[in-house]
Amino acid sequence: MNGEPLIRWDWIGSHLGAIGDRVGQHLQLAAIAIVVGFVISFALATISIRERRLYPVVAVSATVAYTIPSFAMFAALVAITGLTTVTAEVPLVLYTFVLLVPNIVAGFDSVSPDVLDAADGMGFSRAQRWRRVELPLAVPLIVAGLRLATVSTIGLVTVSAVIGNSFGGLGYYILDGYNRQFSTEILVGGLLSIALAVAADLGFVLIQRFLTPWARARAAVR
Amino acid sequence: MDIVTATIQWLADPANWQGANGIPARLEEHVALSGASLLVSALFALPLGLYIGHTGRFSWLVVSSANAWRALPSFAVIGLLVPFTTVIDPNLGFTLYPTLIAMIILAGPPLLVNSYQGVASVDRDLVEAARGMGMRERQILTGVEIPIALPVIGTGIRLAAVQVVATATLGSIFGFGGLGRYIILGNDNHNNGEQFGGVVLVAVLALATFGLFALIERRLVSPGLSARTGG
Numbered sequence: 001m002n003g004e005p006l007i008r009w010d011w012i013g014s015h016l017g018a019i020g021d022r023v024g025q026h027l028q029l030a031a032i033a034i035v036v037g038f039v040i041s042f043a044l045a046t047i048s049i050r051e052r053r054l055y056p057v058v059a060v061s062a063t064v065a066y067t068i069p070s071f072a073m074f075a076a077l078v079a080i081t082g083l084t085t086v087t088a089e090v091p092l093v094l095y096t097f098v099l100l101v102p103n104i105v106a107g108f109d110s111v112s113p114d115v116l117d118a119a120d121g122m123g124f125s126r127a128q129r130w131r132r133v134e135l136p137l138a139v140p141l142i143v144a145g146l147r148l149a150t151v152s153t154i155g156l157v158t159v160s161a162v163i164g165n166s167f168g169g170l171g172y173y174i175l176d177g178y179n180r181q182f183s184t185e186i187l188v189g190g191l192l193s194i195a196l197a198v199a200a201d202l203g204f205v206l207i208q209r210f211l212t213p214w215a216r217a218r219a220a221v222r
Numbered sequence: 223m224d225i226v227t228a229t230i231q232w233l234a235d236p237a238n239w240q241g242a243n244g245i246p247a248r249l250e251e252h253v254a255l256s257g258a259s260l261l262v263s264a265l266f267a268l269p270l271g272l273y274i275g276h277t278g279r280f281s282w283l284v285v286s287s288a289n290a291w292r293a294l295p296s297f298a299v300i301g302l303l304v305p306f307t308t309v310i311d312p313n314l315g316f317t318l319y320p321t322l323i324a325m326i327i328l329a330g331p332p333l334l335v336n337s338y339q340g341v342a343s344v345d346r347d348l349v350e351a352a353r354g355m356g357m358r359e360r361q362i363l364t365g366v367e368i369p370i371a372l373p374v375i376g377t378g379i380r381l382a383a384v385q386v387v388a389t390a391t392l393g394s395i396f397g398f399g400g401l402g403r404y405i406i407l408g409n410d411n412h413n414n415g416e417q418f419g420g421v422v423l424v425a426v427l428a429l430a431t432f433g434l435f436a437l438i439e440r441r442l443v444s445p446g447l448s449a450r451t452g453g
Contacts, residue, residue: 155295
């Protein structure tokens with residue numbers, strides 16, 4: 001663009017601090033959304049498991065929310081909540097539900113009734129059974145959902161750049177680079193945001209291994 | 223309440239329903255781009271998915287493309303394409319191609335994964351029975367596997383269509399027209415009615431796409447199959 005080289009390394013060299021700040025902002029925006037989204041999703045899933053009739057309502061609402069384009073949701077919220085972090089976080093949190101709730105529900109559903117009977121037979125109270133049997137056995141599917149939600153959220157954070165210069169994490173560079181027709185910025189923002197998503201995905205593989213040591217033991221026996 | 227009134231007024235204004243920046247023209251741009259990218263993507267992804275599902279060969283390709291898809295943020299993909307497409311064509315490469323190519327990429331994995339999974343999950347005994355009856359491989363695919371796999375393939379097409387229609391909105395940030403353009407213009411002109419009108423139109427289009435494809439899916443699936451899955 002503009003006869004400039006594709007990448008100007010000197011620009012990257014002189015902006016390392018700012019790029020680092022944007023990476024930090026990107027991770028912070030994503031982390032808040034995932035933590036808040038997970039807490040709400042866990043509550044929604046727990047209610048859905050207790051009251052099965054509510055589950056379709058929850059699932060359909062989450063799907064409808066997910067269908068609304070992120071750009072439209074960010075733009076709409078600016079007029080309501082202004083240029084605040086809330087504007088950036090609300091859509092990000094809403095989009096996690098469609099990935100997290102079904103996985104949490106499926107996680108608890110995957111616990112076999114025989115295992116629950118065995119736990120009851122061993123004299124576990126309901127709370128003990130939940131904490132020591134059901135929750136650990138649900139972990140693989142819950143983590144699978146978290147992994148999807150994390151990767152998707154890291155991608156969506158880039159769109160929050162449309163709210164304004166002080167948002168978007170690495171998405172800021174993509175937007176600014178496009179508007180200024182400066183390819184170095186686009187490449188820095190685009191490639192780093194993809195790298196963050198890939199790194200988070202790999203991180204979750206490790207977390208899952210750590211949280212479910214029995215899965216590896218079982219695989220080894222086979 | 224002010225925003226609601228402004229939005230309704232903007233949507234009801236006949237001036238916004240004509241001309242090159244009118245709602246029908248922008249809707250057409252949006253739908254044409256989405257349809258074209260979906261079609262191109264399906265041309266590659268569906269035959270490939272059916273082939274992999276039928277033969278079981280190259281199934282790693284499906285897994286890796288599904289993983290790559292999740293890690294590719296569309297906003298970044300559209301942006302990243304710009305420096306390269308502008309080399310090909312300074313004008314269209316700055317306005318149309320990045321969004322078009324990104325949408326083709328975006329639609330691929332759900333089409334590929336679902337056509338693969340649909341065919342691969344067909345009961346192998348059925349396939350053996352078809353072979354025993356003297357059906358050729360092609361006949362097995364078109365007469366047995368595809369009809370049984372249709373609900374799963376249909377879900378893939380619906381996912382791809384909804385994703386593309388919703389995400390094509392981002393194209394307006396990168397020079398493409400479409401309904402997202404109103405969100406940009408409304409923001410630039412401090413026109414709440416236009417901005418929220420755009421938000422409403424984009425959301426309605428995405429939900430309508432979802433509903434339309436769900437209906438088509440229901441029509442296409444063999445009654446015998448839907449009766450069984452319906453319990």
